[in-house]
Amino acid sequence: MLNPVERVRLGRTGVHVTRLGLGLAPLGGLFTPVGADTARGTVEHAWQLGIRLFDTAPLYGNGLSERRAGPVLAGKPRDAFALSTKVGRLLRPGGDSGQHIWAEPSGVTPVFDFSATGVLTSYAESLDRLGLDRADILHLHDPDEHYDQTVREALPALVELRERGRIGAVSAGMNQAAMLTDLVRTGHLDAVLLAGRFTLLDQSGADELLPLCADRGVAVIAAGVFNSGLLADPRPGAxxxxxxxDAHLVDRALAIHQVCRRHGVPLRAAAIQFPLTHPAVTCVLVGARNPAEVEDAVRMAAVDVPAALWPDLRSEGLLR
Structure with a gap:
């Protein structure tokens, strides 16, 4: 049985994380408003339940997530938790980011910047919003269209921050596995944050990335385990x-749900725990927008999942 609040070492670093971490994107008003009080109450409840890994980014609510989580975490013993944030976007007044998934106005717009100066500025501004003196893990955030500059400027800047003791781990977070694989091959990453590419619906991360990480001792943080919601509540419109x-994805999620029911396992529990079946995966991030969702995530992470579930899903053609 998984202990979601067990603290484990992140790869070969000195950073320790809980098996279940709290993703703070929803607290920036993802899709629908959350509000500052609910957001801070969510972080506090996660702390009370034993979660000690918190992941945010400047992009999340265009600064709102960092501003809301920071005051809660600033009141906790700093060595008792791990915090990750991200670089690669600067928040600047005006403009239109083209991202309309944030429901609460922030007055700023994210602008890509993977220059060395840009990532150092981003990190400093994140710490200012958070009210904290450091992040434990710093992710390069979505460098999809900026690979050359990321390798030439951003990555060396993060390595220098690690060497100076300003961060504990250098990482990259993306919704694709191919470029993360290339970044791992540089030899500079301690971890990767893989979003949505090692789930019950998409195991493409297992092609090259996860075996490479296992071989090199690079920790994998699995995020997006519900694929934005379909694996939490499979229905048309999810x-x-x-x-x-798409309809075929809904049908596939419903079929997985039926196999889980035969084993007495909630689909949400299977979705959270599946990534941890791979030895490269150290921990799982689950986003929550209120205390009840945090409580549900912790409960689902602790469900006793029969070992027979995974081969049954494979025999039905629902897992690779």
């Missing part, structure tokens, strides 16, 4: 990767 799911 989201898959931030957009309404």
């Amino acid at each position: 989201r898959y990767d931030y957009a309404p799911a």
Whole structure:
């Protein structure tokens, strides 16, 4: 049985994380408003339940997530938790980011910047919003269209921050596995944050990335385990990767749900625990927008999942 609040070492670093971490994107008003009081109450409840890994980013609510989580975490013993944030976007007044998934106005717009100066500025501004002196894990955030500059400037800047003791781990967070694989091959990453590509619906991360990480001792943080909601509540109209799911994906999620029911396992529990069946995966991030969702995530992470579930899903053609 998984202990979701067990603290484990992140790869070969000195950073320790709980098996279940709290993703703070929803607290920036993802899709629908959350509000500052609910957001801070969510972080506090996660702490009370034993979660000690918190993941945020400047992009999340265009600064709102960091501003809301920071005051709660600033009141906790700093060595008792791990915090990750991200670099690669600067928040600047005006403009239109083209991202309309944030329901609460922030007055700023994210602008990509993977220059060395840009990532150092981003990190400093994140710490200012958070009211904290450091992040334990710093992720390069979505460098999809900026690979050359990321390798030439951003990655060396993060390595220098690690060497100076300003961060504990260098990482990259993306919704794709191919470029993360290339970044791992540079030899500079301690971890990767893989979103949505090692789930019950998409195991493409297992092709190259996860075996490579296991071989090199690079920790994998699995995020997006519900694929934006479809694996939490499979039904027509549910989201898959931030957009309404196609009918064939809904049917597939419902079929997985039926196999889980035969084993007496909630689909949400299977979705949270599946990534941890791979030895490269250290921990799982689950987003929550209120205390009840945090409580549900902790409960689902602790469900006793029969070992026979996974081969049954494979025999039905529902897992690779």
